[in-house]
Amino acid sequence: MGLLDGKKALITGARKGIGRGIALTLANEGADVGINDIVDDEVSRRAAELVTNRGVKGTFHAGDVSTVAGVNAVIDSFLAEHGRIDILVNNAIFPDQSRPLFDTDEAYWDRMMNLSLKGYFFGAQRAAKEMIAQGNGGSIVCLSSVHAYVAIEEWTAYGTAKAGLRRMVKGLAIDLKGHNINANCIAPGAISNVLPDGDDDVIDGAPHDPSRFTKHLPAAKGGLPSDIANAVLYLTSELGQYVNGETILVDGGMIATKTMQD
């Protein structure tokens, strides 16, 4: 018996890193999982295969979730394979997340907001519409960040988007009242997102060098995809159904120190 037996979950940006960890963790608990990513390669397909190896259905849905058309195409593809959607995890991000203030041009700003706010919002809207039609409730989780709480140099566009998500899930919770759908964020701290080296049938890759975190971080080490995935499991299973419109920091105490510097 798993915590998510029979559930159907779609995770965006899940080829690697935290999304991949979420996909494998939800699969371990009995969910059928669709992996989305903009990168369509053997690593993406292997992630779906690793889901299937856990005795559930794993599928890959290539696509760009920074446009409304892209989001709908990915969800259509997921529904064609799985028939319904119970869980959406908005997780995708592109690599160059920081940018000096005066190098932040309109194109970069739009790219950040299109993926991290527009794509996440319209994904949640579409998933909620499907969940309401299905009549069995559901869960929406968005990946926010410690950057939604504390400003550090050169992370303003990213932090603004991630702070917007904290407000977005509150609005979703209220607008979806009575439908048994909870909408929440997880705000990770510093999480290693590298693929596992060698045996790839595991959730986590190599951790960050802990010496980076010994000065201020209460945990004295960086986090792993499994740390975030376990929080997603809580929010998407019966365990966390009374949590709604909330953002849960999973940061090893980073924000408790009121600094993101080490």
Ligand SMILES: NC(=O)c1ccc[n+]([C@@H]2O[C@H](COP(=O)([O-])OP(=O)(O)OC[C@H]3O[C@@H](n4cnc5c(N)ncnc54)[C@H](O)[C@@H]3O)[C@@H](O)[C@H]2O)c1
């Ligand atoms: N890793 C951390 O320390 C950390 C800290 C705070 C918040 N987060 C958040 O957690 C989430 C996952 O982060 P990660 O470090 O695991 O990322 P990652 O870079 O390891 O993986 C992100 C994935 O998203 C995919 N992607 C990029 N653009 C896309 C698009 N338009 N459509 C579909 N897929 C797309 C990428 O190809 C990649 O596979 C992000 O939302 C990130 O902001 C991460």
